Amino acid sequence: MSEKTIALVTGANKGIGYEIAAGLAAVGMTVGVGARDPRRGEEAVARLRANGADAFLVPLDVTDDESVAAAAKLFEERFGHLDVLVNNAAVAGQWPTAPSATTPELLEVVMDTNVKGVIRVTNALLPLLRRSARARIVNQSSHLASMALQTSPDPAYGDVDGVYTPSKAFLNALTVQYANELTGIKVNASCPGYVATEFNDFQGHETPANGAKIAIELATLPDDGPTGGLFDSAGTVPW
Template identity: 80%
Template sequence: MSEQTIALVTGANKGIGYEIAAGLGALGASVGVGARDAERGEEAAAKLRANGADAFFVPLDVTDDESVAAAVALFGGRFGRLDVLVNNAGIAGAWPTAPSAATPAGLREVLDTNVIGVVRVTNAMLPLLRRSARPRIVNQSSHLSSLTLQTSPDVDFGDIDGVYMPSKTFLNAVTVQYAKELTGMKVNGCCPGYVATDFNDFHGHETPANGAKIAIRLATLGDDGPTGGLFDDAGTVPW
């Protein structure tokens, strides 16, 4: 990299987000470790630095306007731009919640992080992203978001869920619209696979490091790379 890449990963104090930050740091980027919990965020950033990454803690609650504005001010004051935004922060809510059991409050809580939080952070960071020569936005989605896979008779995702899964489908739709609007940027969604994290009580069969690979790849796309798509390590995931 002729000029150091400046990156922000939300929800980066643990799991897949931490590994995304680690991967970007290993490539030479200066990485902001976004996290709500200051102690965990500082610990994660310190661990990344001990492993050789240029990492720093960014206090960031994606559901809070003031917190997001403070993060924008931090990047603006320190770097004057942002090259990579990885919207990784997400919550599962009361998993699984059948549609007939979903409540407006439960749905709002998940959407506020998984969709509205992404819009809140992305829109706030756009002025800084527009100052980048190669801006990249990556939204953390899931195979569970795919309506094509959901309705395929050959695919069984197990539990029926009317909150988390639809929130990621909503995020996919938002990702497509951002890509159509922001023609000078690469905006994509990624599916990490069934990763062992506290999201699923560590029942997944993939490691967080493996789950982070596709986000890192999309965050570092060349100028001829795709935009407006959903991808996993094997390639394109159907919407």
């Protein structure tokens, strides 16, 4: 492509999202750093630029329709297209919450970001993604959301949870349906692993940079790469 490859990473001011933005910039993309908090977003952009990245702030609250519309307008006016969308923004809620203790209110808070937020952002940016010759969408999922892993004879992924884990399972299903519909766009979900970030009070054993690798790989898939799949650094993860 003669024109610059343009990417947006939601929730990119820290943790895995920041490292995804850094990784995409490292392969030559211009990266929009989606951040709900403009101050933290500007700080992240400054760090990225100090390391040579072509990055800019995208004020973006994925739970707010007006914020999402403004972000789409920014890309429309500045670039006229979008090549890569990484839906990374997520919340854990009160994790873990046993299913028997789950309430509609607790579920709504998490679903508004982890599922509805992905729908808001993806649908708002689809017209721009459709203008790309090699559009890629990556949804940040989790091993916790794999029904196959959760129902295996010796499940090894996380506590019993009725909020965050089901929200990511919903996202997995949504990823497949987007892939089925958007035959000209590769749509996949990534599992970063147990990464030490604020999200889990830094209890993980992987670094954010390592956790970002699979999303970067899926965002830069060749034309013969997969679509509609769930992947981690080792390969395909069963649904």
